[in-house]
Amino acid sequence: MTIERADPAYSNDEVGMLRSFLDRYRATIRLQASGLTDAQLDQTLPPSDLTLGGMVKHLAFVEDYWFSYHLRAEEPAPPWDTAPWDDDPDWDWHSAAGASHAELDALLAAAIARSDACLDAALADGPELDRPVARPRDPGKGATATVRWVLVHMVEEYCRHAGHADLIRQSIDGATDV
Template identity: 50%
Template sequence: MSSGTQSGDERTLLLQFLDEQRSVLRRVCSGLTAEQLDTPLPPSDMTLGGMLKHLAYVESWWTTGVLLGREQGEPWDSVDWRADVDWDWHSARDDTPEQLWELFEREVARADEVIAAAGLDDLSARANARTGERASLRWILLHLVEEYARHCGHADLIRESIDGLTNA
């Protein structure tokens, strides 16, 4: 981690790690054109624009959809996920950079509001479809950090392939 404390309470540290991963993604994806945001690094078809939209969805799903058990709102509610389970990744090519950033920042802000109103031990309203288990906010925060960390590694490689930028 590049900033923050190393000795705070559990909640502070979890949120600090999540914010740091969000910041890494912002740095890696910043300053790119629509064409660059839609550039994959073969053999993967992942793009940085798709990643921004996917992580916006992940923020919304885990906080609003799972923790609160509520509809997520648009654009998520009208998607035919059965027709394309990776719609968030694929549809990003149809969005402008401004639309992608607005969606990402809006979902991060919404997620932060949900997180601020819950305790680490609060259980999700929605249970896991396979196990019936409900996730705690603590687990959800750890999962968000995991999801960002995985994709930030991908993002570093994709960005370097686009314009040579490293350590964004």
């Protein structure tokens, strides 16, 4: 598995800049989980119960949730469509326990590919980032995210978890420059 982590260009249009930062942090998370055994993906850094495996699966869910479900108003993809969310609101994190690196990485890679296709479709008529998403999150409150909000939120989501991943990875094998 070869994961490219490119530096974003210093000059780009808004869509290109946001996408390049999102792609960099997507690659960062995948690299943090690479090279570890399946058992190491289940390791925590107490007192937190976060694991790198859970983080990879959570980010696969977040990709589908924002790009497929909200941006394009598509129904959830497997395994999210049958997940027991009522029994465990953190099912995405917890259900990763025991999963292999190959399985988790493939889930995230597929979610990223679907997300990119959804974003490409949403931007096909022009790079209008102020366009509202197809499925409002809080329709009763009048709150509707825009394409820009989704992109910025996803950069924020990955950056926040990249910091967690740095700490967990270092606690597992001492790696600090993955």
